[in-house]
Amino acid sequence: MASSMTNKCPALIAAILLAALANGAGPAMSASKTRVDALMSASKARVDALTAPADIATCDRLAAHPGDPDKPADVKGSLDIAPPDVATALKACKTAAAAPDAPRRVQFELGRAYEFNRQPASAAIAYRKAVEAGSTSAMVGLGALYAKGTGVKTNGAEARKLFERAAAAGDPLGMSNLGSMYGAGIGGPVDFALARSWFAKAIAANSAEAMFQLGLMTQDGDGGPKDDAAAKALFERAAALDHGGALERMGAYAEAGRAGPKDQQAAIAFYKKAAALGDDDAADALKRLRCPFALKDKNGQPVGSICFDGKL
Numbered sequence: 001m002a003s004s005m006t007n008k009c010p011a012l013i014a015a016i017l018l019a020a021l022a023n024g025a026g027p028a029m030s031a032s033k034t035r036v037d038a039l040m041s042a043s044k045a046r047v048d049a050l051t052a053p054a055d056i057a058t059c060d061r062l063a064a065h066p067g068d069p070d071k072p073a074d075v076k077g078s079l080d081i082a083p084p085d086v087a088t089a090l091k092a093c094k095t096a097a098a099a100p101d102a103p104r105r106v107q108f109e110l111g112r113a114y115e116f117n118r119q120p121a122s123a124a125i126a127y128r129k130a131v132e133a134g135s136t137s138a139m140v141g142l143g144a145l146y147a148k149g150t151g152v153k154t155n156g157a158e159a160r161k162l163f164e165r166a167a168a169a170g171d172p173l174g175m176s177n178l179g180s181m182y183g184a185g186i187g188g189p190v191d192f193a194l195a196r197s198w199f200a201k202a203i204a205a206n207s208a209e210a211m212f213q214l215g216l217m218t219q220d221g222d223g224g225p226k227d228d229a230a231a232k233a234l235f236e237r238a239a240a241l242d243h244g245g246a247l248e249r250m251g252a253y254a255e256a257g258r259a260g261p262k263d264q265q266a267a268i269a270f271y272k273k274a275a276a277l278g279d280d281d282a283a284d285a286l287k288r289l290r291c292p293f294a295l296k297d298k299n300g301q302p303v304g305s306i307c308f309d310g311k312l
Contacts, residue, residue: 052099055092056106062089063109067173068137070105081116089113097126104133111141120151131162136171139163143177147186156187167198175202176210183217192223203234211238212246219249228259239270247274248282255285264289 062085066077081089093110096102111126124145130138143162146155160181166174179198182191196217202210215234218227232253238246251270254263268289274282293306 052096052102055096055099056102058092059089059096059106059109059113063093063112064105065108065112065137067171068105068108068135069171070103070108070135070137081112083116086113086116090117104130104135105137107133108135108138108141111138115141120145122151124151136166136169136174139166139169140171140173140177143174147177147181156181158187160187167201170205172202172205172207173209175199175205176207176213179210180213183213183222192217196223206241208238208241208243208246211235211241212243212249215246215249228253232259242273242277244274244277244279244282247271247277248279248285251282251285255289 060072060075063081064071064075064077066079068077071077090110090113093106093113096106097110107126107130111123111130114120114123114126124142127138127142127145131142139162143159143166145151146162147159148154160178163174163178163181167178175198179195179202181187182198183195184190196214199210199214199217203214211234215231215238217223218234219231220226232250235246235249235253239250247270251267251274253259254270255267256262268286271282271285271289275286291306294302295304295306297303
């Protein structure tokens with residue numbers, strides 16, 4: 001019933017205005033028009049007040065990031081926005097962001113919706129608004145755009161500054177990304193010690209990405225001695241949190257007998273789980289294990305493979 005009355009209000013207001021005009025309101029017309037305008041504005045505000053929460057809820061449901069500290073506790077969030085949901089998320093987030101006093105997370109989620117809709121320049125605008133409101137997740141999102149040169153001109157120094165702001169505010173992904181910037185020398189000189197330090201801080205906040213990255217540094221001996229056992233322990237922790245790259249590393253370690261006995265079945269299990277999470281290296285490893293024998297012609301050129309129909 002309330003919805004019906006809300007829909008009828010604009011028509012009722014229009015009728016009042018027409019009646020005033022028909023009766024020749026004269027000097028009173030200006031005052032009548034002012035009252036009508038006020039009524040129309042109030043009616044629109046009531047409609048917006050009813051619409052905004054529903055759009056915010058839809059925006060949260062489809063576009064929230066699981067690591068965003070601003071998201072509601074009852075919203076799980078997702079690393080990706082499913083392709084069939086992108087248009088709905090974008091529409092809801094745009095409407096929600098236009099509402100008065102919309103929470104800052106909505107601008108961040110709008111930026112994500114734009115990114116998944118392949119509109120990085122618009123994503124940067126939305127992220128920047130959220131950054132101005134203090135969103136650490138938006139700092140990470142905008143920093144990533146600057147690091148990649150997507151939607152904005154590549155600017156490693158600006159990316160590092162944004163990650164530093166997020167990290168200083170306690171954002172685990174900001175810490176992890178800052179560690180990667182120091183480790184790769186993007187936006188400044190390489191500093192393995194600072195990279196390790198920021199990864200360690202992110203790990204303390206349970207960042208699977210930081211566990212994986214520090215595992216790679218430990219495996220390769222960047223900024224310290226090579227230590228396969230310590231690297232494997234970090235990969236195990238990240239794999240337990242369903243990190244695709246860490247699961248692939250666990251598969252590689254099991255296949256090669258690195259920091260433990262060889263175990264092809266365990267390797268296959270790790271590779272399968274990693275591949276299901278979208279890790280291309282794991283998918284290639286599964287294919288290699290399924291077709292282990294390469295055939296070559298008399299000139300030594302590859303002509304095919306012998307595969308088996310194992311349960312990979």
